[in-house]
Amino acid sequence: MPNRDIPTGPETRLACDSAVVLTAEPFLLAPLATEELLTLSGKRGRLATIAYTLTG
Numbered sequence: 001m002p003n004r005d006i007p008t009g010p011e012t013r014l015a016c017d018s019a020v021v022l023t024a025e026p027f028l029l030a031p032l033a034t035e036e037l038l039t040l041s042g043k044r045g046r047l048a049t050i051a052y053t054l055t056g
Contacts, residue, residue: 017045022052032056 006012022029031052038049 029054 006016006018012018021027023031023034029052031054033053035051035053036048037051040047
């Protein structure tokens with residue numbers, strides 16, 4: 001579930017299968033393009049680094 005308000009700290013989002021998604025509520029970033037730079041997957045979850053193009 002993206003963008004849930006949860007306590008801060010290491011690995012808090014892993015426990016509840018949560019993420020920060022800048023293109024979803026409440027952020028609603030509207031990039032011109034996206035590029036996934038790196039994805040790490042493991043037993044405990046997935047971490048993706050995404051680059052956003054905001055201007056042309």
